[in-house]
Amino acid sequence: MPYADLTRVVVETDQRQVPRSHAEKYELKTIWYWYPLYCLGGISFVAFVILTITGILLGFFYVPDGQLRFTASRDLTNPAYESMAFIMNTVPFGFIIRGMHHWSAHVMIAAVFLHMCRVYFTGAYKKPRELNWLLGVVLMLVTIMFGYSGYLLPANSLSEGAANIGINMTRASPVIGDQLATLLFGDTNTLSGVFILRWYWIHVFILPLVGTGLMVLHMALVWLQGVAEPH
Amino acid sequence: MEIERVKGKIMEGQAGFPRQYGPTRSDHQPGIPFFPQETARDFVLIFLLTALLFFLSAFVTPFLGPARSPQISELIVPDWYLLFSWGLLKVADVFPQFVIGDGTPLKTVFNAAFWGDLLSGIPVIFLLILPFIDRGREARPAKSPVRSAFGVAFLLAWIFTASLYSIREVIAQRWQTPTGSPLINDTAMKWFFVIPPVLVGLTSYIGLRRLGYQPMRKWLFPYVAGLTAIVVAQAAGIFLIPGWLGPEVRPYVILLGIFLLVLIIPMLVASVAVFALPESEARKWVVRSGVAAFVVFTGLVVYFTYSGTPNHVAFTWVLSVLYPNMNTLVLMPMFAVLTTYLGVRRPYSSYEYLLNECYQCGKCHTVCPVTKVEDDALGGLNLVYNTFKKQHDGVPLWTCLACDACSAVCPLDIQYSDYILEERAKVHARMAADGGGKE
Numbered sequence: 294m295p296y297a298d299l300t301r302v303v304v305e306t307d308q309r310q311v312p313r314s315h316a317e318k319y320e321l322k323t324i325w326y327w328y329p330l331y332c333l334g335g336i337s338f339v340a341f342v343i344l345t346i347t348g349i350l351l352g353f354f355y356v357p358d359g360q361l362r363f364t365a366s367r368d369l370t371n372p373a374y375e376s377m378a379f380i381m382n383t384v385p386f387g388f389i390i391r392g393m394h395h396w397s398a399h400v401m402i403a404a405v406f407l408h409m410c411r412v413y414f415t416g417a418y419k420k421p422r423e424l425n426w427l428l429g430v431v432l433m434l435v436t437i438m439f440g441y442s443g444y445l446l447p448a449n450s451l452s453e454g455a456a457n458i459g460i461n462m463t464r465a466s467p468v469i470g471d472q473l474a475t476l477l478f479g480d481t482n483t484l485s486g487v488f489i490l491r492w493y494w495i496h497v498f499i500l501p502l503v504g505t506g507l508m509v510l511h512m513a514l515v516w517l518q519g520v521a522e523p524h
Numbered sequence: 525m526e527i528e529r530v531k532g533k534i535m536e537g538q539a540g541f542p543r544q545y546g547p548t549r550s551d552h553q554p555g556i557p558f559f560p561q562e563t564a565r566d567f568v569l570i571f572l573l574t575a576l577l578f579f580l581s582a583f584v585t586p587f588l589g590p591a592r593s594p595q596i597s598e599l600i601v602p603d604w605y606l607l608f609s610w611g612l613l614k615v616a617d618v619f620p621q622f623v624i625g626d627g628t629p630l631k632t633v634f635n636a637a638f639w640g641d642l643l644s645g646i647p648v649i650f651l652l653i654l655p656f657i658d659r660g661r662e663a664r665p666a667k668s669p670v671r672s673a674f675g676v677a678f679l680l681a682w683i684f685t686a687s688l689y690s691i692r693e694v695i696a697q698r699w700q701t702p703t704g705s706p707l708i709n710d711t712a713m714k715w716f717f718v719i720p721p722v723l724v725g726l727t728s729y730i731g732l733r734r735l736g737y738q739p740m741r742k743w744l745f746p747y748v749a750g751l752t753a754i755v756v757a758q759a760a761g762i763f764l765i766p767g768w769l770g771p772e773v774r775p776y777v778i779l780l781g782i783f784l785l786v787l788i789i790p791m792l793v794a795s796v797a798v799f800a801l802p803e804s805e806a807r808k809w810v811v812r813s814g815v816a817a818f819v820v821f822t823g824l825v826v827y828f829t830y831s832g833t834p835n836h837v838a839f840t841w842v843l844s845v846l847y848p849n850m851n852t853l854v855l856m857p858m859f860a861v862l863t864t865y866l867g868v869r870r871p872y873s874s875y876e877y878l879l880n881e882c883y884q885c886g887k888c889h890t891v892c893p894v895t896k897v898e899d900d901a902l903g904g905l906n907l908v909y910n911t912f913k914k915q916h917d918g919v920p921l922w923t924c925l926a927c928d929a930c931s932a933v934c935p936l937d938i939q940y941s942d943y944i945l946e947e948r949a950k951v952h953a954r955m956a957a958d959g960g961g962k963e
Contacts, residue, residue, distance in 0.1 A: 332569060335566065335569070336569070336573060339569075339570050339573055339574075340573070343574065343577065359592070361592075361593075361594075368591070369591055369592075369593045370591045371591060371592065374591040374592065377588060378588070381588060388581075388585075389578070389581050389582060391581075391586060392580065392581020392582065392584075392585065392586055393577050393578070393581045395581070395586035396577050396580040396581055396584075396586075397577055399603075400573070400576075400577065402605045403605075406605070409651075410675070410679060410680070413654075413671075413675050413679065414665045414672055414675055415663055415664070415665065416658075416662065416663030416664070416665075416668065416671070417663070418654060418655045418658075419655060419658070419659075419660075419661070419663065420655070420659070422655075423655035423656065426654070426655050427652065427655075430648070430651045430652055433651075434648065437605060437606070440603060440605060440606070441602075441603075441606065444602075444603055447588060448591065448592045449588055449589040449590060449591060449592055450589050450590050450591075450592055450593065450600075451587070451589060451600065451602075452592060453592035453593065453594075454600030454602075455600070455602055457600075458600070458602070458610065458613070461637050462613070462637055462640065462641055464637070465633070465635065465637035465638040465640070465641055466638070466641060467630070467631070467632035467633070467638070468629065468630055468631070468632070483592075483594070484594055486592075521663070
């Protein structure tokens with residue numbers, strides 16, 4: 294498209310509104326009691342925005358180091374866990390910011406799952422929206438990986454157990470199992486605590502990068518193709 | 525030109541027609557603008573959500589727990605959204621374990637962890653290929669019962685039972701017999717992966733097809749009677765086969781019999797009602813017996829739980845028979861009654877549910893022979909459209925020839941003539957009820 298045309302399109306698009314739905318356009322009687330379910334995708338996005346904000350704040354105080362050490366009273370601890378305790382007890386509003394991060398994560402995953410159910414049951418994945426459905430499935434996996442990596446990071450007993458399960462599941466994959474586990478967790482066991490640093494980087498860089506990009510595409514496709522409505 | 529006239533009448537300039545052609549054309553669309561109206565509505569939702577999150581983070585503290593340690597800690601339970609995968613890992617040892625390609629670079633060990641990976645991958649693979657295996661046009665849940673029933677059974681019930689299995693240790697510890705062995709054994713928990721999803725799937729299928737105007741009694745009778753036969757056979761086996769009941773349960777055989785009767789009677793009522801009674805009667809009897817059984821069962825449970833230790837011990841021994849067979853003795857009666865109710869209930873209250881699909885392409889109007897000869901046709905009589913909008917004074921209903929030309933061209937396959945005939949039958953029925961006189 295030539296440059297002049299592009300500018301014309303941009304200028305004329307200036308006053309563009311959300312495309313009206315099929316039902317609005319043709320004055321259809323719609324099945325109104327399904328409409329509340331259409332906010333779930335938006336809720337998961339709002340939760341993601343809150344997660345980004347609180348995550349940036351938490352990132353100023355969190356130390357991604359899972360190496361085991363002893364406290365003065367000979368109990369096991371590690372810098373990541375210490376920094377979590379610091380955030381919870383000392384940082385002003387740290388308690389509530391961590392709480393927001395925690396609960397937004399739960400809300401986001403629940404909303405994503407319910408959103409997927411809504412799309413499934415109203416047949417909204419059908420032609421011509423196959424690509425958007427595939428993007429959505431990948432986004433759901435990204436969200437679950439966000440959740441999983443998120444609860445690895447506090448370096449408490451839950452993350453220890455989860456890391457062990459994750460390492461064993463990764464190692465069980467054929468041929469490249471051990472290499473894959475070493476790549477993702479830094480080792481084939483949790484002793485060294487390298488997995489905290491690995492998953493920290495996945496949690497704060499790789500997943501946000503992939504996730505945000507796919508989310509923009511996902512929503513752009515909804516904008517272009519319109520909302521699939523029950524009618 | 526006829527086509528120009530029709531186009532001018534029914535499309536351009538009408539409310540909702542999106543754009544004007546010619547020099548005045550613009551991309552401005554009528555409707556609710558994004559800003560500020562829709563934005564304001566969205567902010568209500570956003571603020572509510574944020575308020576909820578603040579409330580939760582202030583009053584429900586996220587768990588931090590002890591620092592990580594290589595020692596084996598107590599039971600590890602992942603967050604709820606990964607429970608299903610954890611349950612599938614735990615159940616994976618029922619599969620055969622072997623090694624393929626030992627000594628080659630492609631060595632694959634089929635151990636429990638690998639089976640667990642495969643099982644957890646099944647839902648993902650299914651979701652990825654879904655839009656390419658379901659190519660149908662139908663979007664409504666009740667109009668595509670296979671997809672919906674499969675979704676309820678697989679995406680909801682199966683994931684739920686898998687998640688439940690991941691906390692089998694908690695369940696085994698929480699519910700125990702007076703002698704300290706778990707009430708729900710591992711075999712029953714494993715069957716829980718198979719039987720509830722199948723029951724849920726069949727029940728949803730029957731219920732949804734009924735909702736979408738299919739009579740379902742041919743399905744109902746074998747299904748409900750089959751479930752009843754299974755439960756009755758097992759109940760008979762419990763009492764008649766020596767050695768099924770342990771010596772501790774023997775003293776409580778009468779109480780066990782009462783509980784089984786409360787479970788079986790509504791199933792029997794449902795089977796007989798589906799087989800012998802007209803639909804409205806069957807519906808009444810199923811609801812009555814189902815509600816009565818529910819009330820009695822709940823009452824018995826509450827009474828025996830809270831009326832002193834001896835009663836509670838007796839009740840626990842009864843449960844030690846019911847719980848290991850919960851997939852049959854408890855679930856099947858519930859699903860038999862529920863399915864019967866869903867399968868004989870009234871479908872959507874009016875034919876409007878089907879007419880709702882219309883998106884007013886106008887093809888039916890073009891082919892309708894009545895509008896070509898009626899005087900009214902020039903004055904805007906559109907049989908289908910007017911009926912659909914409830915803008916008729918009886919004229920569209922009685923001038924229709926039921927020639928079915930409209931249904932033949934309808935891109936959404938709406939059976940308009942069926943609707944007309946049904947509406948006329950209703951009027952006749954009303955007249956007959958009034959004594960058959962002239963209107």
